[in-house]
Amino acid sequence: GNSVTQMEGPVTLSEEAFLTINCTYTATGYPSLFWYVQYPGEGLQLLLKATKADDKGSNKGFEATYRKETTSFHLEKGSVQVSDSAVYFCALSPANQAGTALIFGKGTTLSVSS
Amino acid sequence: GAVVSQHPSWVICKSGTSVKIECRSLDFQATTMFWYRQFPKQSLMLMATSNEGSKATYEQGVEKDKFLINHASLTLSTLTVTSAHPEDSSFYICSAAGTASNYGYTFGSGTRLTVV
Numbered sequence: 001g002n003s004v005t006q007m008e009g010p011v012t013l014s015e016e017a018f019l020t021i022n023c024t025y026t027a028t029g030y031p032s033l034f035w036y037v038q039y040p041g042e043g044l045q046l047l048l049k050a051t052k053a054d055d056k057g058s059n060k061g062f063e064a065t066y067r068k069e070t071t072s073f074h075l076e077k078g079s080v081q082v083s084d085s086a087v088y089f090c091a092l093s094p095a096n097q098a099g100t101a102l103i104f105g106k107g108t109t110l111s112v113s114s
Numbered sequence: 115g116a117v118v119s120q121h122p123s124w125v126i127c128k129s130g131t132s133v134k135i136e137c138r139s140l141d142f143q144a145t146t147m148f149w150y151r152q153f154p155k156q157s158l159m160l161m162a163t164s165n166e167g168s169k170a171t172y173e174q175g176v177e178k179d180k181f182l183i184n185h186a187s188l189t190l191s192t193l194t195v196t197s198a199h200p201e202d203s204s205f206y207i208c209s210a211a212g213t214a215s216n217y218g219y220t221f222g223s224g225t226r227l228t229v230v
Contacts, residue, residue, distance in 0.1 A: 036221075043120065043207050044158075044221040089157065093219075099146045099165070099211060102219055106157045 002027045006090045006105035013080055013112050021075040021088055021108045023064075029095035033057075033066055033073040034102065036089045044089065047075075080112045116142050118210045120222025127198055127229055135193045135225045137208035144210035147191035148219070149183060152205040164191055188212075198229040 007022040032051045036044040048057030053068035090105040117140040150158040164170035164185035172178045182194040208222040
C-alpha cells in the first residue's frame with residue numbers, strides 16, 4: 001500500500017544552519033508529493049509540492065526534489081531562521097486517485113535557536 | 115489562493131453535550147472534504163471523507179454515530195461530535211479538495227476541542 005516515512009525528530013538547529021528532513025515513500029505509479037508545515041495551534045499550510053519525477057518544488061527558501069529512483073522527497077533549506085520552527089509533514093496523493101485523502105508521514109519537529 | 119475557514123478555533127464543552135465544527139471553502143467549490151483528528155505531537159489521523167450530497171465514508175474504527183458529518187453544499191461541511199466525552203478532546207482539522215485544486219488540498223486552521 002501507499003505510505004510515507006520521514007525522519008524522526010526533533011531536529012534542533014542553530015540559526016543559519018543547513019536543514020535536511022528526509023522523506024521516502026512507497027506508492028505505485030507517480031504520486032504527487034507535498035510538504036506541509038504546521039505552526040503551534042494552527043492547521044497545515046502547503047509549503048511546496050511536486051507532481052512528477054525530477055520536479056523541484058520550492059518556496060520561502062525551502063526546496064525538495066521528486067526522486068523516483070530513490071522514492072524520496074527530502075526537504076532542504078540552506079539557512080534556517082527561528083521563525084522556521086514548526087512541525088513539517090511529508091505527504092503523498094496517490095496516482096490516479098483524485099479525491100482521495102493525502103497520506104501523511106508522522107511529522108518532524110524543527111526547533112531553531114538564535 | 116484557496117482558503118478554508120474553520121470555526122470555532124477552540125471550544126470547551128461539558129461531557130454529554132454535542133459540539134458542531136464548521137468548515138467553509140471561501141473561494142472555491144469543495145467537492146470533497148476530509149476530516150482529521152490530531153493528538154498532541156502526532157500526525158493527522160483521517161476520520162472520514164465526505165463528498166457533497168453524499169454520505170460520508172468513515173475510516174475503520176471511527177464511530178459514525180458519534181462523529182456526524184454533513185456536506186450539504188459545495189462550500190460547507192460540518193462535523194458534529196455527539197455526546198462528547200473527555201477522550202474526544204483533541205485537535206480536529208478539515209481539508210478541502212476542489213476542482214480547482216487537483217494537486218493540493220487546503221486545510222482549515224483547526225479546532226481545539228476540550229471536553230470537561
